Amino acid sequence: MAPYLSMLTIMLFTHPLLAREPVVVQSAKCQDWVNYSPSYQCSFHNPTSPSSAIVVFALASGTPAVAVTKVTDDHKPDTNTYVQDLRYLFGEVQSVHFYSSAAAGKTRTVTLNANESTHFQVVLIEVAGLAPQQPLVDRTSVQDNGYNSGKTFTSGITEITTKATELLVGWTEQAYPNVMTFTDTSSWKLVEQEPIGGSRIAYRTTRSLGTFEYTGTFNGTGDYRVGAAIVTYKAADE
Secondary structure, X not given: OHHHHHHHHHHHHHOHHHOOOOEEEEEEEEEEOOOOOOEEEEEOOOOOOOOOEEEEEEEEEOOOOOOEEEEEEOXXXXXXXXXXXXXEEEOOOEEEEEEEEOOOOOOOEEEEEEOOOXXXXXXXEEEEOEOOOOOOEEEEEEEXXXXXXXOEEEOXXXXXXXXXXXXXXXXXXXXXXXXXXXXXXXXXXXXXXXXXOOOEEEEEEEEOOOOOOOXXXXXXXXXXXXXXEEEEEEEOOO
């Protein structure tokens, strides 16, 4: 019996399905269509927990060259380090970014800096259960769905993930004139939807290795050029 128990214990502690499943703790959305400043701040409703990670979505637009160049926060005594996980230029003038910081500690306000004056769309996500060190990002995929008469969208399919348990974060937006109503595929949960800019952030988790895409549908009249992206983040091991 003892050898059997020992082998069972080894299996339990090494099986990939025992990775901690990530949990979205809180989120916040912010946008600025008035000031067009090269710097912008967005705050969580509550300070983050010490072991949580922070995922930052940001969209800056105006010219093909515009980009978010730096992300910092109010963690003391020093700001956390944010790594850019994805940059995607959509619709020629919309620069889509994902940044993340592992084990970010107690943080409330995130500051974003761009290389020129712009308007910002920002979504902050506090996530428990992600890996405690960078790089958190595993796989990414982006797709310009064009003027899609079928009114469906996809981020395109990622390469196969390297961990069984991951957090998948999806973005989609109608470039202009933001008149569509989006519905995610049933496995995805809405995090935040920007009221003016239109960016929609959703998430899901996975418990097996595979290739993944962010998908859904949209409805409305008028022009509907739609972009989408997916970023996958590695879970912490038990």
